[in-house]
Amino acid sequence: xxxxxxxxxxxxxxxxxxxxxxxxxxxxxxxxxxxxxxxxxxxxxxxxxxxxxxxxxxxxxxxxxxxxxxxxxxxxxxxxxxxxxxxxxxxxxxxxxxxxxxxxxxxxxxxxxxxxxxxxxxxxxxxxxxxxxxxxxxxxxxxxxxxxxxxxxxxxxxxxxxxxxxxxxxxxxxxxxxxxxxxxxxxxxxxxxxxxxxxxxxxxxxxxxxxxxxxxxxxxxxxxxxxxxxxxxxxxxxxxxxxxxxxxxxxxxxxxxxxxxxxxxxxxxxxxxxxxxxxxxxxxxxxxxxxxxxxxxxxxxxxxxxxxxxxxxxxxxxxxxxxxxxxxxxxxxxxxxxxxxxxxxxxxxxxxxxxxxxxxxxxxxxxxxxxxxxxxxxxxxxxxxxxxxxxxxxxxxxxxxxxxx
Amino acid sequence: xxxxxxxxxxxxxxxxxxxxxxxxxxxxxxxxxxxxxxxxxxxxxxxxxxxxxxxxxxxxxxxxxxxxxxxxxxxxxxxxxxxxxxxxxxxxxxxxxxxxxxxxxxxxxxxxxxxxxxxxxxxxxxxxxxxxxxxxxxxxxxxxxxxxxxxxxxxxxxxxxxxxxxxxxxxxxxxxxxxxxxxxxxxxxxxxxxxxxxxxxxxxxxxxxxxxxxxxxxxxxxxxxxxxxxxxxxxxxxxxxxxxxxxxxxxxxxxxxxxxxxxxxxxxxxxxxxxxxxxxxxxxxxxxxxxxxxxxxxxxxxxxxxxxxxxxxxxxxxxxxxxxxxxxxxxxxxxxxxxxxxxxxxxxxxxxxxxxxxxxxxxxxxxxxxxxxxxxxxxxxxxxxxxxxxxxxxxxxxxxxxxxx
Numbered sequence: 001x002x003x004x005x006x007x008x009x010x011x012x013x014x015x016x017x018x019x020x021x022x023x024x025x026x027x028x029x030x031x032x033x034x035x036x037x038x039x040x041x042x043x044x045x046x047x048x049x050x051x052x053x054x055x056x057x058x059x060x061x062x063x064x065x066x067x068x069x070x071x072x073x074x075x076x077x078x079x080x081x082x083x084x085x086x087x088x089x090x091x092x093x094x095x096x097x098x099x100x101x102x103x104x105x106x107x108x109x110x111x112x113x114x115x116x117x118x119x120x121x122x123x124x125x126x127x128x129x130x131x132x133x134x135x136x137x138x139x140x141x142x143x144x145x146x147x148x149x150x151x152x153x154x155x156x157x158x159x160x161x162x163x164x165x166x167x168x169x170x171x172x173x174x175x176x177x178x179x180x181x182x183x184x185x186x187x188x189x190x191x192x193x194x195x196x197x198x199x200x201x202x203x204x205x206x207x208x209x210x211x212x213x214x215x216x217x218x219x220x221x222x223x224x225x226x227x228x229x230x231x232x233x234x235x236x237x238x239x240x241x242x243x244x245x246x247x248x249x250x251x252x253x254x255x256x257x258x259x260x261x262x263x264x265x266x267x268x269x270x271x272x273x274x275x276x277x278x279x280x281x282x283x284x285x286x287x288x289x290x291x292x293x294x295x296x297x298x299x300x301x302x303x304x305x306x307x308x309x310x311x312x313x314x315x316x317x318x319x320x321x322x323x324x325x326x327x328x329x330x331x332x333x334x335x336x337x338x339x340x341x342x343x344x345x346x347x348x349x350x351x352x353x354x355x356x357x358x359x360x361x362x363x364x365x366x367x368x369x370x371x372x373x374x375x376x377x378x379x380x381x382x383x384x385x386x387x388x389x390x391x392x393x394x395x396x397x398x399x400x401x402x403x404x405x
Numbered sequence: 406x407x408x409x410x411x412x413x414x415x416x417x418x419x420x421x422x423x424x425x426x427x428x429x430x431x432x433x434x435x436x437x438x439x440x441x442x443x444x445x446x447x448x449x450x451x452x453x454x455x456x457x458x459x460x461x462x463x464x465x466x467x468x469x470x471x472x473x474x475x476x477x478x479x480x481x482x483x484x485x486x487x488x489x490x491x492x493x494x495x496x497x498x499x500x501x502x503x504x505x506x507x508x509x510x511x512x513x514x515x516x517x518x519x520x521x522x523x524x525x526x527x528x529x530x531x532x533x534x535x536x537x538x539x540x541x542x543x544x545x546x547x548x549x550x551x552x553x554x555x556x557x558x559x560x561x562x563x564x565x566x567x568x569x570x571x572x573x574x575x576x577x578x579x580x581x582x583x584x585x586x587x588x589x590x591x592x593x594x595x596x597x598x599x600x601x602x603x604x605x606x607x608x609x610x611x612x613x614x615x616x617x618x619x620x621x622x623x624x625x626x627x628x629x630x631x632x633x634x635x636x637x638x639x640x641x642x643x644x645x646x647x648x649x650x651x652x653x654x655x656x657x658x659x660x661x662x663x664x665x666x667x668x669x670x671x672x673x674x675x676x677x678x679x680x681x682x683x684x685x686x687x688x689x690x691x692x693x694x695x696x697x698x699x700x701x702x703x704x705x706x707x708x709x710x711x712x713x714x715x716x717x718x719x720x721x722x723x724x725x726x727x728x729x730x731x732x733x734x735x736x737x738x739x740x741x742x743x744x745x746x747x748x749x750x751x752x753x754x755x756x757x758x759x760x761x762x763x764x765x766x767x768x769x770x771x772x773x774x775x776x777x778x779x780x781x782x783x784x785x786x787x788x789x790x791x792x793x794x795x796x797x798x799x800x801x802x803x804x805x806x807x808x809x810x
Binding site for chain 1: 421424425455458459461462463464468469470471473474476477478480481483484485487488489491492498499501503504548549550
């Protein structure tokens with residue numbers, strides 16, 4: 001019997017009808033001989049509603065009480081999914097994060113899964129009961145509720161799949177992972193199989209289909225994941241498999257093009273003798289919980305100076321500037337906003353140093369200026385003007401042959 | 406320092422503004438030197454919304470999963486109240502039923518409080534932190550969530566007050582207990598002090614201000630309760646004290662007039678030799694969870710027969726008939742619907758057998774036919790036509806001098 005953890009996101013449980021349809025997909029999988037555990041998000045819009053209520057009292061994500069309010073969203077959808085499964089003739093019961101339990105550490109609003117006890121799930125599944133875990137939540141060492149950050153239900157599902165030795169099917173509102181956002185490039189194509197690393201880079205670069213930490217977790221624990229649509233009938237979704245890199249038969253150089261709008265560029269100019277400027281800057285940014293991306297360090301034109309550039313999300317810009325001014329009062333700090341990031345991702349980039357050069361060429365031909373370029377083993381990202389995003393995505397998608405099946 | 410458990414019902418936490426106002430009342434009590442623990446209901450309408458969602462999947466009150474969904478309502482309001490208290494400069498934290506923990510037994514949807522561990526509350530209060538308990542919920546021996554039935558937050562509050570040796574202030578949307586429903590009789594007057602037994606009868610007979618089980622609990626554990634309005638400014642609500650019968654200085658014969666619409670009358674005619682008809686009938690009704698009221702047994706006009714009459718809520722009528730037909734296939738069963746119950750309640754009734762007679766007179770003068778009459782130590786109830794309720798309430802309120810201060 002194949003064990004499967006099936007995760008249903010907010011839109012897949014967004015209404016009574018959608019819950020009922022998703023429950024039907026589970027019933028079909030059970031009829032096919034699979035043994036299922038289910039993980040659910042809050043009904044779409046509910047997390048924002050609850051966050052808004054907490055916000056009325058001045059509480060943001062990161063407050064223990066905000067987590068108490070937010071966790072109620074998944075609590076309700078877990079109960080409703082268990083009831084919907086019963087309508088399909090299955091036995092089912094809900095488990096809340098603290099009931100599993102899912103142990104967490106780390107701060108409220110962005111906790112990490114420290115461990116998970118899957119005995120109750122094994123017992124239920126062995127007895128023919130479909131367990132339904134409320135995703136996105138766990139319990140801290142102090143006995144209080146914790147949430148895992150946006151998209152955290154993917155992480156709940158990956159962790160449960162690892163604990164159960166199960167495959168992890170992520171049901172969402174699209175039929176898998178695409179070569180780019182179909183809303184920007186209608187020729188975007190579904191990817192049959194992608195490696196964990198490529199999926200991770202796509203997710204980190206803005207593809208919202210899977211939460212990056214869940215992919216990291218799946219890679220580290222060797223969990224096989226699939227991304228499927230819950231909006232199609234049972235068996236109709238072809239989806240995308242996320243597998244170990246060696247398991248992909250046909251390798252493209254580039255697997256996909258991702259983008260993220262509303263980025264800002266920060267530049268620090270300091271004395272090159274002060275070689276710890278970068279360390280001080282990144283320590284300050286980490287303390288302020290600012291995620292930093294696309295780091296470039298170079299000798300500045302001013303002799304004896306060093307220039308450090310990096311990008312941050314626009315929403316983090318004020319916090320980043322305040323932290324840097326406090327930590328490095330003598331450095332010159334400048335910033336630029338209204339930027340976006342486009343990235344090409346592919347495991348084949350490892351062997352192809354010329355892709356970076358050709359990316360400059362492709363964007364240049366479209367009249368798009370690359371402000372900052374950064375590369376990793378399997379990704380090349382360029383910082384460009386916000387309003388050039390759509391042109392850049394379409395140009396890169398065509399240039400790397402992603403529209404050719 | 407006076408310890409107080411302050412309970413806020415659904416309308417008192419029905420919106421961001423109401424939560425903020427209720428938090429202000431708590432802050433004022435703390436400023437007055439009281440040490441508070443708070444218990445909250447779900448925001449008004451939320452329990453019905455969640456019950457409706459569960460109902461979409463065929464689940465009613467009494468299902469374990471329904472309880473999981475319902476408990477989310479109080480979870481959210483407890484978190485929001487803790488945040489609102491912080492806005493008023495207090496330290497506060499929420500406790501969910503399973504975190505206290507509040508131990509329950511009995512069925513889902515109508516669980517009983519089996520015990521409560523108040524150590525965490527004592528610790529919090531001693532540290533100057535206002536604990537906010539999510540009402541209406543606890544945890545069963547099997548580790549699953551349980552809810553306590555409609556109005557269960559009153560019971561949570563009474564149990565916490567008993568555990569803490571605290572007074573129990575029940576904040577609601579009216580300024581205490583009134584001699585009758587002011588929507589029917591504008592001359593209804595607030596009662597300064599009422600005994601537990603009288604309050605219990607008023608609540609059982611339809612006055613919705615307090616849940617009967619919470620009053621029973623308060624009486625058994627000698628908890629002093631007050632009913633106050635959360636809609637007035639701090640100190641402005643005079644309220645009603647519910648106290649031991651000996652503590653009431655000035656005793657009226659009748660304290661209040663209560664009513665309940667949508668009652669039905671059931672009559673069983675059976676052989677008088679079969680003396681266990683009543684026992685069999687009530688066992689069958691108890692198994693079907695039908696609450697029975699106003700029981701009258703009499704010799705029937707048919708020789709050798711006995712007539713058993715009682716009232717049930719209209720919503721329970723079908724269930725009652727099915728249970729009785731199965732248990733007593735040879736008895737003649739008849740029913741009448743469209744009825745209501747009016748009751749006069751007063752500790753002074755114990756010594757005044759003539760009140761029952763005068764009640765017949767008062768209703769008779771208003772042209773109202775009494776179908777069934779039942780008395781207890783401190784209550785007289787009459788079953789009348791539904792559409793005579795308002796006239797009956799006003800006539801009785803005037804006849805017993807309840808409008809005269």
